[in-house]
Amino acid sequence: MKRLTVFIISLCFLSGCAFKSPPAPANGPRxxxxxxxxxxxxxxxxxxxxxxxxxxxxxxxxxxxxxxxxxxxxxxxxxxxxxxxxxxxxxxxxxxxxxxxxxxxxxxxxxxxxxxxxxxxxxxxxxxxxNRHKALAERDKAKILSDAKCIGCHVSQGVGLFGEELYKADCGMCHGEDAQGKVGPCLIRDYNDPAVRKYIWEVTANGSKHRITMPGFIESAGGPLAKEQVDSIVDYLAKLSKK
Ligand code: HEC
Ligand code: HEC
Incomplete structure (x- = not known):
């Protein structure tokens, strides 16, 4: 018992708990x-x-x-x-x-x-x-694709690009630079499976049915991309997934 007390006292001493002084006033900027x-x-x-x-x-x-x-x-x-x-x-x-x-x-x-x-x-x-205002959300759905305040980062940088460059400009900010996922899910999949390929193409072109955060990027869905650009992104993701 005595040994334990000594042990605790010396612990206190070492850690300074017995003589704790108030925190020193901060020197420099804080x-x-x-x-x-x-x-x-x-x-x-x-x-x-x-x-x-x-x-x-x-x-x-x-x-x-x-x-x-x-x-x-x-x-x-x-x-x-x-x-x-x-x-x-x-x-x-x-x-x-x-x-x-x-x-x-x-x-x-x-x-x-x-x-x-x-x-x-x-x-x-x-x-x-x-997302209570369904109508508003529908109108706003592709705000990142149309609103002047947003397109500077979310779309403009991808104009005219294909494949990897286009992915990095339009998708990387939400799905991660290496498509490993961030705000949006990881896009590394088995692209040899035609069903997977078709699904990825479909969501990229026409958006998610569940979340407004993922709008449709193809022109016919109100987005900035031509069909060939969507193809090129899926090809790039397939290549990335093979690594
Ligand atoms: C300065 C560049 C820039 C501008 C301008 C910009 N964004 Fe973003 N946005 C990003 C980046 C980078 C991300 C990736 C996530 C993060 O870092 O917050 C992102 C992610 C998002 C996300 C994903 C979910 C989230 O909130 O993280 C949404 C939604 C979004 N932006 C909407 C908008 C809207 C709406 C506007 C216009 C009002 C806009 N962004 C303007 C760069 C920008
Ligand atoms: C503003 C953020 C944002 C941007 C930009 C974005 N996405 Fe998404 N994406 C999401 C979110 C969030 C989801 C999840 C949707 C859901 O849960 O239904 C998603 C889902 C997806 C899916 C479906 C994945 C699955 O497992 O269901 C694909 C494919 C996809 N995005 C591809 C892309 C591509 C390609 C681009 C670039 C052209 C892109 N996304 C740009 C946020 C974004």
């Missing part, structure tokens, strides 16, 4: 948010959401926020002030377009600063998107 996660709860598809994060410099030196950015243009952060003196605060307002989203969605904003301990803080926003 980035602190009022919260780093926010849950919008249930929201409708096709609306604009907004959330404001407050950021404070709780350090002892000027904090320089380099940028606040998101990979998808549907999530746009605005940062009014990038230089904060000790004790000073500002806000980061995030505007989020729920067009084409469905079910559980997480969107993130990366905030880069010169805080030596946390050079990148990731702000997360959660939402459960209900």
């Amino acid at each position: 980035i602190t948010f009022n919260h780093e996660e926010f849950d919008f709860g249930h929201v409708d598809e096709g609306i604009e959401l907004e959330h404001v994060f407050t950021v404070t410099n709780t350090g002892t030196e000027t904090l320089q926020i380099e940028k606040a950015h998101s990979t998808c243009g549907c999530t746009v952060p605005t940062l009014p002030k990038s230089k904060l003196e000790p004790g000073e605060s500002t806000t980061i307002t995030v505007k989020l377009d729920t067009a084409m989203k469905q079910d559980q969605v997480t969107k993130t904003v990366d905030v880069d600063s010169d805080d030596p301990d946390r050079p990148k803080v990731i702000l997360s926003m959660y939402m459960d998107v209900a």
Whole structure:
């Protein structure tokens, strides 16, 4: 018993628990948010959401926020002030377009600063998107294929391309650079099976019956691609799957 007590005391001593002092004031710049996660709860598809994060410099030196950015243009952060003196605060307002989203969605904003301990803080926003307005969703179905705010990333870069280049420009952002899956499922399959090939072609051309996130990409379905381009993507996926 005595040995155990000695053991515990020495453990405490080694870990400093007996003499714990309050955390030392942060030297240098320190980035602190009022919260780093926010849950919008249930929201409708096709609306604009907004959330404001407050950021404070709780350090002892000027904090320089380099940028606040998101990979998808549907999530746009605005940062009014990038230089904060000790004790000073500002806000980061995030505007989020729920067009084409469905079910559980997480969107993130990366905030880069010169805080030596946390050079990148990731702000997360959660939402459960209900596709209640069926008619609106139908109209918005191919927003990434038609809306000026979205086509810059989701379509324009693929114009005139075929095969691998076209896949990387139009599909990689959702299915992963190597088609291993991301927002959309992995597309590495057995393309020797004609049924698989036909199915992949069909969904690429005419979209998913279950999720609005996967619109039809062929011209006759309102998309930007000619039949030969859809063929070339399926050929590329078949080649990729053989590796
Ligand atoms: C700056 C380039 C860019 C722009 C502009 C852009 N997107 Fe995206 N989008 C991406 C990337 C990259 C992804 C891959 C997932 C990610 O990184 O968030 C993506 C993924 C998506 C997804 C998949 C599901 C999800 O939310 O992750 C949807 C839906 C989407 N974008 C809709 C839109 C809509 C609607 C617009 C126009 C309002 C738009 N995007 C504008 C780059 C962009
Ligand atoms: C905005 C994101 C997004 C983009 C861009 C996108 N997809 Fe998809 N894709 C999805 C999602 C999400 C699904 C899942 C649909 C479902 O569950 O019904 C999907 C499903 C598919 C499927 C069916 C897979 C299966 O197992 O059911 C195929 C095939 C496919 N996509 C091919 C493509 C190709 C090829 C491109 C480029 C021309 C592309 N997708 C662009 C999001 C995207």
